[in-house]
Every structure is written in structure tokens, then in C-alpha cells.
């Protein structure tokens with residue numbers, strides 16, 4: 559459920575007309591609903607707690623939507639943060655996420671980032687390889703602390719909506735094998751700069767079938783039991799994120815309470831504290847990208863192009879993963895639907911959001927909303943083609959705030975420097 563609805567013939571976000579925001583801020587623009595973000599977080603937490611999970615750590619995957627105001631909206635509900643860089647840790651801290659609810663994940667953390675994370679006092683570093691464990695141990699010893707570590711395991715289970723976002727197979731770069739995990743865990747217990755507290759997994763994203771998750775979690779349960787049988791204490795089991803959302807063209811994902819019931823069943827009696835790293839399921843349907851129709855270009859041979867002022871640099875998912883985003887006119891006109899190829903202004907064919915999509919009649923100047931764009935939307939935007947970075951707006955009821963303004967062209971140019979050799983007069 560989300561808070562983008564047609565009222566009186568036009569699309570609103572909560573109690574604010576999307577057209578009013580577009581008029582004030584211009585387009586393209588991302589718009590997020592506070593109520594939807596809050597609802598999704600609460601639904602997941604209530605489902606987990608209702609299923610019997612005691613005090614779950616729900617660490618929002620910052621990569622899905624790193625906007626600091628979005629993070630603060632979730633932090634105020636008690637969310638933690640799953641981070642993968644110093645930048646994301648800094649964002650989470652700036653948003654008011656307590657360090658003891660921050661998880662630091664990622665395949666290639668630098669020594670500087672690990673040192674930063676230890677100084678910040680993050681709850682857990684999810685270690686993905688033996689070299690990383692050794693570096694963290696050295697940094698911990700230098701600082702006189704024992705860094706809390708969870709070993710990220712690759713459970714060798716296939717899942718996820720697209721090959722580019724499946725992470726749980728043994729040939730993916732993520733995590734260590736079960737055998738290696740047992741060895742590394744035991745090794746970490748004897749290191750002075752780290753302290754093994756648990757194990758972690760994350761098998762992929764946009765998962766719409768609970769079976770692969772259940773299989774992976776069951777394997778993780780076995781691992782916890784084997785570690786304990788070897789005399790190694792395990793306090794934490796981090797089950798990652800990955801739960802899918804409805805994008806309209808895919809099977810409906812499992813409801814949060816089905817997910818929670820499965821988690822409770824698989825982990826029952828294990829006596830570990832559970833952590834989760836959801837991104838998409840909290841943020842995707844809490845955001846839209848609003849674009850303006852620039853031209854309608856009809857080819858005599860038949861194709862009809864809807865040229866928008868948003869492009870692949872603003873929303874790359876269709877170009878990168880062939881992702882489907884539902885497109886809705888903000889003020890729908892009456893009339894027959896007809897097929898459009900929806901494209902942006904960027905100079906490559908990949909800048910096509912969709913082909914042959916049936917849409918109601920549209921005219922230049924009309925606004926359209928890309929739905930389900932609150933996760934991995936603005937987060938993956940760029941300035942390609944020297945287009946200004948897309949702004950972001952957060953709505954709460956009748957109020958809205960620009961939480962990341964559109965930069966000016968001067969801002970864009972002022973980041974660059976001319977080399978000294980151009981200063982010499984010829």
C-alpha cells in the first residue's frame with residue numbers, strides 16, 4: 559500500500575498535489591511519501607514482532623535511498639542502517655541513526671573505511687573474506703578495541719529478480735563458503751582486534767518467492783548450530799534484505815507477515831538476535847519520479863515516441879535491468895489508451911524507459927509519474943550528458959520540503975579545476 563492516489567482527477571502524494579510540487583520545484587523531480595515509508599517500516603516490524611521475533615534490528619539498506627531526510631524519517635521509528643561505505647555511515651549518523659544500530663557490509667571495504675567504522679562504534683562489521691578479517695583485526699588492535707564481526711556467508715542459493723542483482727550463488731563475489739565461515743569464525747575468536755558475534759547472509763534483491771530465502775535461512779540455522787557445537791558463541795544472525803515489491807508486471811511478492819512467519823519458523827528456538835537489511839520493500843513504493851512530456855514524435859512508419867525531460871541518468875533501472883516502472887499521467891485525460899515508446903533526451907538508445915506501453919492520451923507539457931521509484935532511483939542518478947542532478951522532495955501530509963535541491967549549472971561547473979598549464983599565456 560502507498561499514499562499516491564487519484565483524487566478529483568489528479569494524482570496526489572498524501573494531501574499534496576504532485577502537480578503543485580512540480581510547479582514549484584520543476585521537473586524531473588523525485589517525490590517521497592513519509593507516510594508510506596513509515597507504513598512499510600511499521601508493517602515489517604509489526605509482522606516480525608507479531609510472529610515472535612524479539613527486538614529485531616531492522617537496518618534499512620541505505621543504498622536503496624540514501625537521502626538523509628528519508629533516513630531520519632525511518633530512524634525516528636527505530637530503524638537502524640545497513641551501510642556499505644564511509645559515505646553511507648556518515649549519512650546514517652547525520653540522520654540520527656545510533657551507531658549501535660549501524661551494520662557495515664560490503665565486499666571491498668578499505669582500511670580507512672574500517673577504521674572510520676570502528677571509531678564511529680558501529681554495531682557490527684559484516685566481514686566478507688579472510689583478508690578483510692585480517693585487516694580489521696590489525697586496525698582493532700591498533701585502536702585497542704575488539705571489533706564486533708559477523709561473517710557473511712554465501713549460501714549458494716539462486717534468487718533475485720535479475721542476474722545483476724542476484725548475490726547468493728557460490729560464483730558471485732559475495733561472502734565466504736560455509737566451510738570457510740566455520741574456520742574464519744574460529745579464527746576470529748582468537749584474534750585480539752575482533753570479536754565474532756554472528757553470521758550474515760543476503761541472497762539477492764527483488765525476490766518474490768520465499769522458498770530460496772527459506773532454503774538459505776535454513777542453511778544459516780545449521781551453521782549457527784555447528785558453530786555452537788564447536789563451542790563458539792553466536793549471538794547474532796543477520797538475514798539480509800531482498801524481499802521484492804509489486805512492480806505491476808511481476809508475480810506479487812510475499813506479504814511481510816508470510817515472510818515474518820517463515821523467519822520465525824526457521825529460526826525458532828535458535829536464541830539469536832535477528833537483524834534484517836531491507837531496502838526496496840521500505841522505499842520503492844514510497845517514491846515516484848515526476849517528468850514532463852517535452853514532445854510527442856510520431857514516425858510516419860508507425861512508432862510514437864513520448865520524449866520526456868527525465869532520462870536514464872535520473873532513473874537507470876529500465877536501461878540497466880530492463881526494469882518495469884508503471885507510468886501514470888499526473889492529470890489523466892479522457893480517451894483511448896495507445897502505445898508509446900517512452901524515452902529521455904540522452905543521446906543513446908538505451909535511454910528508453912519502455913517500448914509499446916499503452917498509455918492514456920498525453921500532450922506536451924503533461925506530467926507523468928514513474929511509480930515505485932523510491933528505491934534505487936535517485937540513489938543511482940548521475941549527471942550524464944551534463945544534466946543537473948535530479949532533486950528530491952519529501953511530503954508529509956499537506957507539507958512538502960525540498961530535501962535535495964536541484965544544483966545550478968554554476969554548482970556543477972564549480973566542482974572542476976583547470977590545470978595550471980592552461981594559465982600560461984601562449
Ligand code: LLP
Nearest residue numbers: 619760763764799800801835836837838934
Ligand atoms: N543487504 C545487502 C548486503 C545488499 O547487498 C542489499 C542490496 C540489501 C541488503 C538490500 O536489498 P533490498 O532489500 O533492497 O533488495 N540496484 C538494484 C538493486 C541492487 C541491490 C543490491 N544489494 C535495483 O535497482 O534493482
